[in-house]
Amino acid sequence: MICVIGGAGYIGSHCVKRLLERGYNVVTLDNLEAGHLAAVVGGEFIQGDYTDRWSLDGLFSSYPIECVMHFAAYASVAESMTDPARFYRLNVVGGYVLLEAMRAHRIPYLIFSSSAATYGEPRQVPIAEDHPQEPTNAYGETKRAFEQMLRWYDVAFGLRSISLRYFNAAGADPDGQLGEDHHPETHLIPLVLLTALGKRAVIKIFGTDYDTPDGTAIRDYIHVTDLADAHILAYEALKRGAPTTAYNLGNGLGYSVREVIRTAEQVVGRSIPQEEAPRRAGDPARLVASAERARRELGWQPQYADLRTIIETAWRWHSTHPDGYADRV
Ligand SMILES: NC(=O)c1ccc[n+]([C@@H]2O[C@H](COP(=O)([O-])OP(=O)(O)OC[C@H]3O[C@@H](n4cnc5c(N)ncnc54)[C@H](O)[C@@H]3O)[C@@H](O)[C@H]2O)c1
CATH class of the missing domain: 3.90.25.10 (UDP-galactose 4-epimerase, domain 1)
Known part of the structure; x- marks a missing residue:
């Protein structure tokens, strides 16, 4: 079973839909701070906060979860510059709580929503994964910090993960069932x-x-359903033994x-x-x-x-x- 954290949000909800279409069992955890209940088209839904260890313990002991797909984060670049504390708390400290709970419950795989913002000002384009990661805002810095945390959690604890660095997520479910609804909208x-x-x-x-x-x-605008497909491919790669790594997702x-x-x-x-x-x-x-x-x-x-x-x-x-x-x- 796959646990989608932030699965009521824009990209997470498209991923839940795609996972269900492919026959996977899914449980979504979302506190609905920015997400929409109507966007969760199937599977189990738990309303809760992923930074709360007690909620995670309850979830992880109730379902046979093999992989966490982690979408929940604050993502406004401008806001990250005026209130970085809020971003570190959710995106980094929350990430630590999640990894510790996964470790305790022996959940082996994680797919993480990272960002092109981890690269900062590009030295050349197109940007490949080995481009230096020098974020120019606190949002990108929190994404880079969690990517690094993931690297060391594999080295020490064997928790394998793939970070997917999205460029500009865009578009909507081709069936017209799901779409983008952020408040405030910045895209x-x-x-x-x-x-x-x-x-x-x-x-x-x-x-x-x-x-x-x-x-x-x-x-670089990349369709949200294509992002969802990449998550499934990343999970399948981890199951086949792929190492912890990061990939760019763009066109x-x-x-x-x-x-x-x-x-x-x-x-x-x-x-x-x-x-x-x-x-x-x-x-x-x-x-x-x-x-x-x-x-x-x-x-x-x-x-x-x-x-x-x-x-x-x-x-x-x-x-x-x-x-x-x-x-x-
Ligand atoms: N949209 C883009 O273009 C883009 C680009 C690069 C990276 N990303 C990353 O992709 C991810 C998803 O982006 P999105 O546009 O779908 O965002 P979104 O805000 O639509 O979705 C995030 C979801 O996480 C939930 N959430 C927030 N805090 C939570 C908490 N403490 N516990 C449980 N759920 C919580 C929200 O309610 C929301 O449903 C984010 O991590 C973002 O940084 C997005």
């Missing part, structure tokens, strides 16, 4: 589509003077902010109000993954790689769920 594609729906007045383009063809920042294709807005306008069939604004501190010009190792070693093959498809799936969700899961006031 470009949902913000653009919420603007198209009239839920927001304008989409701001932060920085138009980058050294890129159209002057706006370039990012290796970069799209600029203007390209995203233009493609979204084609998908929704109308123009979207936009406004140019100064660069935000700490936003690199270009973040693009090399995910060759995940393709080669895990056999990962993204199915929804092109930007238009990613935006179409997101639009299917937003246009039919203009208030998201409608469970937040």
